[in-house]
Amino acid sequence: MSETTISKEEVAHVAGLAKLAFNETELEQFTTQLDSILTIFDTLGEVDTEQVEPTYSVTENVNHLRQDVADNWHQKQALLENAPLEAADLIKVPAILDGEGE
Amino acid sequence: MTINFFDNDLTSLHNKLINKELTATELTQATLDNVAHTDEQLNAFISTNPEEALLQAKKIDDAHDFSDILTGLPVGLKDNLATNGIQTTGASRILEGFKPVYDATVVSKLNTAGAVSVGKTNMDEFAMGGSTETSYYKKTTNAWDATKVPGGSSGGSAAAVAGGLVPFALGSDTGGSIRQPAAFNGIVGLKPTYGRVSRWGLFAMASSLDQVGPFTRTVKDNALVLNTIAGFDEKDSTSADRDVPDFTAKLTGNVKGLKIAVPKEYFGEGIDPKVASTVKAAIAQLEALGATVDEVSLPHTKYGVAAYYIIMSSEASSNLQRYDGVRYGFRADDVQNLEDLYVKTRSEGFGDEVKRRIMLGTFSLSAGAYDAFFKKAAKIRTLLIEDFNRVFADYDVIVGPTAPTVAYGIGEEIDDPTAMYLADALTIPVNLAGLPGLSVNAGFVDGLPVGLQIIGKPFDEATVYQTGYAFEQASRLFEQLPKIAKKY
DSSP states (O other): OOOOOOOHHHHHHHHHHTTOOOOHHHHHHHHHHHHHHHHHHGGGGGSOOTTOOOOSOOOSOSOOOOOOOOOSOOOHHHHHHHOSSEETTEEOOOOSSTTOOO | OOOOTTTOOHHHHHHHHHTTSSOHHHHHHHHHHHHHHHHHHHOOEEEEOHHHHHHHHHHHHHHTOOOSTTTTOEEEEETTBOBTTBOOOTTOGGGTTOOOSSOOHHHHHHHHHTOEEEEEEOOSGGGOOSSSTTOSSOOOOOSSOTTBOOOSSSHHHHHHHHTTSOSEEEEEESSSTTHHHHHHTTSEEEEOOTTTBOOTTBOOSSTTTOEEEEEESSHHHHHHHHHHHBSOOTTOTTSOOOOOOOTTTTOSSOOTTOEEEEEGGGGSTTOOHHHHHHHHHHHHHHHHTTOEEEEEOOTTGGGHHHHHHHHHHHHHHHHGGGOSSSSSSOOOSSOSSHHHHHHHHHHHHSOHHHHHHHHHHHHHHSTTTIIIIIIHHHHHHHHHHHHHHHHHTTOSEEEEESSSSSOOBTTSSTTOHHHHHHTTTTTHHHHHHTOOEEEEEEEEETTEEEEEEEEESTTOHHHHHHHHHHHHHHHOGGGOOOGGGGGO
16 A cells, blocks of 8 residues: 555645634644654555455444334423523524525 | 541442441542542542532432442542533533533443442543543643653543542543553553443443443452443443343452463563563463463554554544534634534634544545545454454453553653554554453552553453452552552
8 A cells, every 4th residue: 555645735625524624834733743643544554454344343232122202302491501502492503604694 | 537548448438338437428528528638739620519419428328228339439420421410521622511411321320329429530632632631621640640641531530549539430441541541540440341331421432442431449349330330221222231240259369270361462662661571570470370371462453553543533523523512512703604603613612632533534534535544444453353352262361561651741742643642552452342451550660550451351351350359469559559648
């Protein structure tokens, strides 16, 4: 496997996917750090895994099923108390598009 | 009154409550006093909840039913375990002020047993780190040396127990976050088998790796706490539907005929030679007690760190999408629209280490990188599991160091993420394979504790404890106390 490198532009693209914003200094710093971490990741290329099945979980379970009955749902007030902004018994957020009024 | 947890294990405290030498209220108040008195130095707690704790203690005294070993005993909870109505932050700014509307299953189980939570302990932000320095709130110090880190991510829980503030605490372990701080503070910490303890109400970092487990001063205390928190939970789809044995059953001190494997890779490059010789002396002591010891090989060990940081960061980047400033916690000001709210809240609410892992995970899962990184790491995980399976076909436990060094200085490694990541090399494979792993004190290097790690077969915590107990009782290292013990 060839050596993976990551450019400042790619870091900015990934930040967009992750809903994070970086200023120029942070972008430089994260690019350097991520690049050096990717060097560690590249060592995996030494191992031949052609015939190996991936493991995504070590749980013994397939699925736990329960009766489809509503449970534990009378908590609207308690949940609203945690909301940073509420109005009319609902959680209030800013407009989805610029220029939309209240 | 004062109470000293160095002289009193859980059984001793329990007997004093039964015999009315002590009330739960006195014990809770004395614990809160311990915290007020000592935590200025340690900074182990993010918050305490004296009113709730004293109220619960009074109810316990009124009922005077001490049939459960943990009834009336004080506990510290890592601040990533949801506590109903009590602030739970994950040591992140993004959850400042957040009060969960439910208890984590482990918290309910402790409540039912009558344990009294006195507060929430400090940790690395969202359990990401190995030194508790990435916490938004404070820096915890090592119980043995105030200039050293307590380890992490469960550094607050470890320091609180090692410093004698509480008799036991809970932490969580995704890549070593219970075992490494236990090692750095000279106490006992267990990461149970994946599925043994419910993860419901534990703030998810990497869901296929996370487990909750106990910190205590002795192996027996640890087994007693696991007895209470283990077991199937229908609210956690990965919780194992298996019987919970009495984890104290094999604490006899006898290890005659026990087959111990020592992986040569655990003493390779990067291990401090003094740490290696301390751990080898501990293994020789187990051999002297009648165990058989052989060197084995776990050939894929060196790929564990890379595989882990891909899998963990991928799962974490996905789990942490929920923190967006809409429903709870911190919300950024001066935003133009909803997208702006998400981005600004996350950028101001998360610290650098969390951002680094979100970035690594988002990258590893992105189009073009998925096969080369995420899927490749999952295949390496299979090979690591096969390494362990081969050894466990012939041996009962695997033993080696918990961490390659003793506790390092505060501020020494925080700016070098690659060095921090490589320090997890000996604990990570255990999480990837879902095995139980225990750290007990193996001795000291330059006055700082060294951890002996004991790894078991899936769901065989009893044999892991058996091994740790035999060493602990023969070495009696728990009788050596940090200077901070003189405060009580």
